[in-house]
Amino acid sequence: xxxxxxxxxxxxxxxxxxxxxxxxxxxxxxxxxxxxxxxxxxxxxxxxxxxxxxxxxxxxxxxxxxxxxxxxxxxxxxxxxxxxxxxxxxxxxxxxxxxxxxxxxxxxxxxxxxxxxxxxxxxxxxxxxxxxxxxxxxxxxxxxxxxxxxxxxxxxxxxxxxxxxxxxxxxxxxxxxxxxxxxxxxxxxxxxxxxxxxxxxxxxxxxxxxxxxxxxxxxxxxxxxxxxxxxxxxxxxxxxxxxxxxxxxxxxxxxxxxxxxxxxxxxxxxxxxxxxxxxxxxxxxxxxxxxxxxxxxxxxxxxxxxxxxxxxxxxxxxxxxxxxxxxxxxxxxxxxxxxxxxxxxxxxxxxxxxxxxxxxxxxxxxxxxxxxxxxxxxxxxxxxxxxxxxxxxxxxxxxxxxxxxxxxxxxxxxxxxxxxxxxxxxxxxxxxxxxxxxxxxxxxxxxxxxxxxxxxxxxxxxxxxxxxxxxxxxxxxxxxxxxxxxxxxxxxxxxxxx
Amino acid sequence: xxxxxxxxxxxxxxxxxxxxxxxxxxxxxxxxxxxxxxxxxxxxxxxxxxxxxxxxxxxxxxxxxxxxxxxxxxxxxxxxxxxxxxxxxxxxxxxxxxxxxxxxxxxxxxxxxxxxxxxxxxxxxxxxxxxxxxxxxxxxxxxxxxxxxxxxxxxxxxxxxxxxxxxxxxxxxxxxxxxxxxxxxxxxxxxxxxxxxxxxxxxxxxxxxxxxxxxxxxxxxxxxxxxxxxxxxxxxxxxxxxxxxxxxxxxxxxxxxxxxxxxxxxxxxxxxxxxxxxxxxxxxxxxxxxxxxxxxxxxxxxxxxxxxxxxxxxxxxxxxxxxxxxxxxxxxxxxxxxxxxxxxxxxxxxxxxxxxxxxxxxxxxxxxxxxxxxxxxxxxxxxxxxxxxxxxxxxxxxxxxxxxxxxxxxxxxxxxxxxxxxxxxxxxxxxxxxxxxxxxxxxxxxxxxxxxxxxxxxxxxxx
Numbered sequence: 001x002x003x004x005x006x007x008x009x010x011x012x013x014x015x016x017x018x019x020x021x022x023x024x025x026x027x028x029x030x031x032x033x034x035x036x037x038x039x040x041x042x043x044x045x046x047x048x049x050x051x052x053x054x055x056x057x058x059x060x061x062x063x064x065x066x067x068x069x070x071x072x073x074x075x076x077x078x079x080x081x082x083x084x085x086x087x088x089x090x091x092x093x094x095x096x097x098x099x100x101x102x103x104x105x106x107x108x109x110x111x112x113x114x115x116x117x118x119x120x121x122x123x124x125x126x127x128x129x130x131x132x133x134x135x136x137x138x139x140x141x142x143x144x145x146x147x148x149x150x151x152x153x154x155x156x157x158x159x160x161x162x163x164x165x166x167x168x169x170x171x172x173x174x175x176x177x178x179x180x181x182x183x184x185x186x187x188x189x190x191x192x193x194x195x196x197x198x199x200x201x202x203x204x205x206x207x208x209x210x211x212x213x214x215x216x217x218x219x220x221x222x223x224x225x226x227x228x229x230x231x232x233x234x235x236x237x238x239x240x241x242x243x244x245x246x247x248x249x250x251x252x253x254x255x256x257x258x259x260x261x262x263x264x265x266x267x268x269x270x271x272x273x274x275x276x277x278x279x280x281x282x283x284x285x286x287x288x289x290x291x292x293x294x295x296x297x298x299x300x301x302x303x304x305x306x307x308x309x310x311x312x313x314x315x316x317x318x319x320x321x322x323x324x325x326x327x328x329x330x331x332x333x334x335x336x337x338x339x340x341x342x343x344x345x346x347x348x349x350x351x352x353x354x355x356x357x358x359x360x361x362x363x364x365x366x367x368x369x370x371x372x373x374x375x376x377x378x379x380x381x382x383x384x385x386x387x388x389x390x391x392x393x394x395x396x397x398x399x400x401x402x403x404x405x406x407x408x409x410x411x412x413x414x415x416x417x418x419x420x421x422x423x424x425x426x427x428x429x430x431x432x433x434x435x436x437x438x439x440x441x442x443x444x445x446x447x448x449x450x451x452x453x454x455x456x457x458x459x460x461x462x463x464x465x466x467x468x469x470x471x472x473x474x475x476x477x478x479x480x481x482x483x484x485x486x487x488x489x490x491x492x493x494x495x496x497x498x
Numbered sequence: 499x500x501x502x503x504x505x506x507x508x509x510x511x512x513x514x515x516x517x518x519x520x521x522x523x524x525x526x527x528x529x530x531x532x533x534x535x536x537x538x539x540x541x542x543x544x545x546x547x548x549x550x551x552x553x554x555x556x557x558x559x560x561x562x563x564x565x566x567x568x569x570x571x572x573x574x575x576x577x578x579x580x581x582x583x584x585x586x587x588x589x590x591x592x593x594x595x596x597x598x599x600x601x602x603x604x605x606x607x608x609x610x611x612x613x614x615x616x617x618x619x620x621x622x623x624x625x626x627x628x629x630x631x632x633x634x635x636x637x638x639x640x641x642x643x644x645x646x647x648x649x650x651x652x653x654x655x656x657x658x659x660x661x662x663x664x665x666x667x668x669x670x671x672x673x674x675x676x677x678x679x680x681x682x683x684x685x686x687x688x689x690x691x692x693x694x695x696x697x698x699x700x701x702x703x704x705x706x707x708x709x710x711x712x713x714x715x716x717x718x719x720x721x722x723x724x725x726x727x728x729x730x731x732x733x734x735x736x737x738x739x740x741x742x743x744x745x746x747x748x749x750x751x752x753x754x755x756x757x758x759x760x761x762x763x764x765x766x767x768x769x770x771x772x773x774x775x776x777x778x779x780x781x782x783x784x785x786x787x788x789x790x791x792x793x794x795x796x797x798x799x800x801x802x803x804x805x806x807x808x809x810x811x812x813x814x815x816x817x818x819x820x821x822x823x824x825x826x827x828x829x830x831x832x833x834x835x836x837x838x839x840x841x842x843x844x845x846x847x848x849x850x851x852x853x854x855x856x857x858x859x860x861x862x863x864x865x866x867x868x869x870x871x872x873x874x875x876x877x878x879x880x881x882x883x884x885x886x887x888x889x890x891x892x893x894x895x896x897x898x899x900x901x902x903x904x905x906x907x908x909x910x911x912x913x914x915x916x917x918x919x920x921x922x923x924x925x926x927x928x929x930x931x932x933x934x935x936x937x938x939x940x941x942x943x944x945x946x947x948x949x950x951x952x953x954x955x956x957x958x959x960x961x
Contacts, residue, residue, distance in 0.1 A: 015569035056527055058574060089579035093520060093563060096617035131620025131947075135955075247634055251615055254632035254928025284927075285634070318632045319945060341629065344615040350599070351609070351921045353616040355858050356928045357632050358945050365954045387615070409615060420563045423613025430539045430564035434613065440539070483958045491959035 001154060001465075003171045003200045008114035008458055011451040013416060014444055020060035021105065021121070023088035024074070030054065030082040036074040045074060059088060064121050097128040098342065099389060099409070099419050107390075110459030111414035111452040116391075125392040132361040133393045136486050138467065145472030152465050153475040156404050158242070158381050159310050159334050166308055168241050170404070171200040172461050173476050174394060177385060177408030178224050178246065178314075180208030181231075182259070182268045183346040183423070184412075184434045185441035191449025192411060193217035198454045204244060204406075207257070207282060209271030210236040222312065225302070228257065228282035230272035234305055242335070243302045244312040247285055250343030250386030253316035253357040257282035265436070296331035303332065310334040312383070317341060317363035322370035325382070329371065335381045337406060338363050343386025344409040346434055347424035360386045361400065368401020368481055391463035401481045414456040415449055502648055503681045505708065505916035507607020510909040514882045514896050516601050517594060519584050520563055522556040525575040534567040534576065543567060589887025591624070591811040596855055597879050600914065604880030607913030609920045624812050624825035624853060625862045627947040632928035649923050651934040653683045653870050655751060656778045657802040658845050675802070678750050678778060681709040682919060683870040683934050684860060685731070686911075687851055688714055689878055691893045694900060695722065700907035701877065705729040707908070708915050713753050713780075713805075713872065716742050731780065736760055736767060739774075746774045753780035753805065761792060764799040780805050784815045785829050785852060790836040793848070797837055803847040806833065806868075810875060810885075810892055812853020826853050827866050834867020834939050843867075843939070857921035864937040865944040880914045881907060 024044055032054045034047035044062045046055045065085065067073045075083045095101035106124025109117040117124060127134045158168045176192045183206065190213050196203040197220045204222040205214070209231025214221050218239045225232050226246040237243055248254060259268075259280040269276040289295050299311050312335035313328040315321065325336045340360025345353070364384050371377040384397045385406035394405050413419070415433045422428075428435030432443030468476060471485060479485070522542065530552050534543035542561045546554040556567075558581070568576050588594040599610050621627050656677035663671045686705055688698075698714065699722060705712045706729040714723075716734040723730060732745050733753040739746065746752055752771060754760060760767055760781065768779055781801050783792055785808040793804050809815055812826035824832075830850050837843040850863050851872035860871045875885060875893065882896040899907075926932065929943050952960075 013569075015566075016572065017569045017574050019565060019568065056525075056574065090568070090577060092580050093578050094565070097619050098615070098617050129618075129620040131951075134620065248632070254930075255924055315634050316632065318634055319942075320634070324634045342616045342620075346613050347611050348613075349609045349611050349921065349924055351856075351858050351924055352928070353612075354618060355630050355862075356925065358629055358950060359620065362950050362954045365958070417614075418563070418565050419614045419617065420565070421612040421614040421617070422562045422564065424611065425562075425613075427539050429613075430562070430566050486959070488955050488959035491955055493961075 001150070001152065001171070002458060002461055003198070005198045005200065006454055006458060008455055009451055011112055011448060011455055013108065013112065014448065015416070018060035019090060019094050019105070020062070020088045021091045021101070022059055022062045022064045023086050024057035024059050024062050025084045025086070026057055027082045027084070029080045031080055033079060035077055035079060036083060039072045039077045040074050041072055063119060066121055094418060096419065097130070099413070100128050103127055103389060104413055104418065107410060107413045107456065108416065111456040114455035114458045116459050116463055125390045127389060132359050132387070133396050135489050136396050137489060138395070139485050139487050140470045141472065144470055147469050147472055147474055149465055149469055151474055152468050154461055154464055156381070156477060160381055161334055161379055165310060165334070166241065168310055170202065172457060172464070173398065173404030174457065174460065175201045175404070175406055176203035176411055177344070177406045178204035178206035178244070179346070179408065180206030181211050181271050182208050182263065182436055185432060185436060186211070186213060187441070187444055187446045187449050188415060188433050190214065190446045191415070191453055193221055194446060194450040195453035195457065196220035198450065199457050202242060207231070207246060208268070211271060226282055227284060227286050228280060230274065230280065230282070237302060237309065238306045240309060242310045242312055243306065244314055244337065245298060246314045248316040248339070249345065250316045250339035250341050250357065250360070251345035252348035252352045253318065253341065254284055255349065255352055256284040292327040292331060295327065299332045312337050314339055317357045317360060321363050322366045325367045325371060326374050326376065329376045329380045333380065335383055336367070337383040337385065338367055340384070340386030360384050360388070360397070364397055364400040364402050391460040394460065395464060395467050395479065396486060398476065398479045399482050399486050403480055410456065411453055414452045415444070503651065505607070505912060505919050507913045507916040508909055509606050510906055510913060511605055512882050512902065512906065512910065514898055516882055517584050517587050517597065517884065518559050518581050519598065520558050520561045521579050521581045522558050522561060522567070523577045524553060524556060525577060527573045528553060528575040529573055531572060533570055533572060537566040537570045587884050587886065591853065592855060592885040592887060597885060600876050600879040601882065603917035604910040604914040607916040609917055609924065621947040624827050625859045628827065628862055629945040630861065630865065630925050630929060631943040631945060633930040647932070649926050649932045651683060651919060651922060652679050652681050653934055654679050655803055655847055657800070660841070660845055676776065676778065680711065682915060683864060684915065684918070685710050685849070685870065685872045686712040686877060687872040687874040688712070689874040689893055695720070696904055697881070697899070697907060699723070700904045701911060702726045702729055703904070703908040704911035704915070707912055711751060716745060719745055733782065739770065743774050746771060746777060749775065749777045751780060752777045753782050756781050756783045756792070756796070761795060764796060764801060768800065778802050780849065782807060785826065786816050787814060789829060790833045793833050794836050794840055794842070797842040797846040798840065801846055803849060805849040805851065805872065806830070808852025810852060811887065826850055827862065830863055830866040830868050831941070838939070857918035858925065860918065861922050861925045861937065862944070864934070865940050867939040869938050876914065877911050880910045
């Protein structure tokens, strides 16, 4: 259920045009009669009073081939047969097999309206990657237990250790991934934090310090302690409810980070407590951790500095991720956060993104089962990230054994990221999301970013509640590890559920 | 510690047109307002130099697909699509994106880095069906890529002893065979297409700079190549041996095509060559069905280096495409397994080629069981070559290539290998392996799709 702090408001695109899925073409046979402008309820055609000619069609407003059955279908209505409808070749330049054009468009609609798209022509829940989540489907019971949507809880507790530390509860089983100061623009960072406060969940600073602008949202910020220890101070650890150790990142597991000297500007250097203009290495791994005992020492250190904080341990997904997870439990972590190989990044070698460490789908299953076999599953919160693109991915991840998920790319797509992948090059993100360039970082403000994110989180929550209702469940916590509610399109024999 | 190995990349653009991914077309309803010039941070849109009142055609070569001009044009006058040439180059194996990244690596010698997560399919055939492991906390090597701790990519060519034999007095009785060390687990092979002598010469120079070899048909080794003999592996048929004794005598390594006579009389052949000089001998074996039996026999009979050659897409030769045709990855795994079972694996060097298109393929081939890889087509892509997966012609080199100076060609190949070397270091560093020799057959540090998928999803959903 959404907290009272969530207000859904329309947050339209900041651009004049959307990326069109269809192309409406008007041929020379057009006599500018204006029939199409009168018939189309979506505003594809516009006939301005006093102009000789009708305006060129605005393709992105067209709902596509499903219009064929409507009585206002412009192609059929045109007396001159001058109109035609086709798939727009431009659409093929948007997205990729993991994040399809439909998925990006669907996320944009969610961020704009706060609800899942009403359009039937967008497959926004399943990507085209041909594996993992994209091969899993839900098995809804024919006669689920009747549950009212208002009774359904999407809350999850983050402290399951019963160790006297606060029981932090988030209202939706999702929180925002770490994106450091410098890797994203300030409106992106504060928008993420503001949204986390709205949704009673969290966002994470990433490695690179805790900017002053985040202070109003202290209770919803996870501060990250990563291998370079940049920007880590006693007061940043003391002011938050959750501290996260980042051992590795799914997109670049086993590799250190490297901030080029020229990117280490005055404000970045100040935040990181480093010297301006010097190259900064975030090594891999923690140079003070050679064993699980060292790891425990790390966790004890944080617990000592902040007696009320929960400790999260973020690792990537090697073969022995299950053992790392159990080790983290015994070392005293509250949250084990596994970040799969296909996760997002501001910059990583392509070779690492594609090849190193396993996809999250396998890792969740491995870790969940290993923790269960060890008898400690109920004592730790398992959070999955790195490839959770949609509400359906989230539900599938929970069915496989996670308690909740961390998302990053979905948040950025809500802010109109097109996943062009140029976050780091030159002046940074051309769309102003992941850039600190003085001009580019000014393309939108915190208010707009917050509303888009709050809307998207709402659309996900609506879908989550809807799925829980179809399963006849009253809480998302009942879903954890319920692989029996999933089917795999290659392995499972049952017929496709609707 | 071994002497550090460095490759020195230098930005080396090729003054040729290569494939572009995107095409932007300015519609007739453009009002020349210039908004696109303001919003594009890559300078794809400029005013016409001849007439500043109108906009020039978009320069799509620099387009990075950010959609800003498309979305901000007040008239919606710009249209973008995938460039036709891009879509029609390459194929299912040599994807056009792969050609672009190789071309770029040859230009700057840098590891390709980008933002946002992985964007490809979940898994795929061949090398795409595996991931490499990493070490989360404890690992023997750190920061390899930043050069703070040395990761060695050298490997040895030549036969090795299974064990040493000593006399009761402690005297070493075994004769330790000679080996040749190369600094990269990669040698260059010649593509099937005819190359002009100046490209071949540039290739040999690149191999010399990288401390590796070019495998070159013996007939191509003219007087021009004589002073580069140290970096050439002359390749010949058994019948050509007698006619090329001078070349064999000077060579450090020679390669002989395997035929039935070689298979049945390897000892005689090796003896014959060893009488001429000290060259190590590579036996070149086509990757046909059941090649593991051929390899095992050769290894048993004392072969020093065995080169398994699959087709340019890594597919088994002479077997009908699709049904049962294995990819190089699976061939190597099977060969390696067979040699391990025969207790011969440590004695012989396995070189694999065919379909090795990216740096990751080298590391993956080694994890599957190869000691090193041989490559040909990626070096041609470095020179602006386009690959087509068609029967008639696989490789098309740019016509203007004959005008490109040799040093440029050499540098681009060095750059490409520099980028590959750095990428192999990334993978090794993540795995915590600091010796390329130790990569070979470390399948425990690989994650194979079919195995992990069956172990997780198969277990859950196959009932």
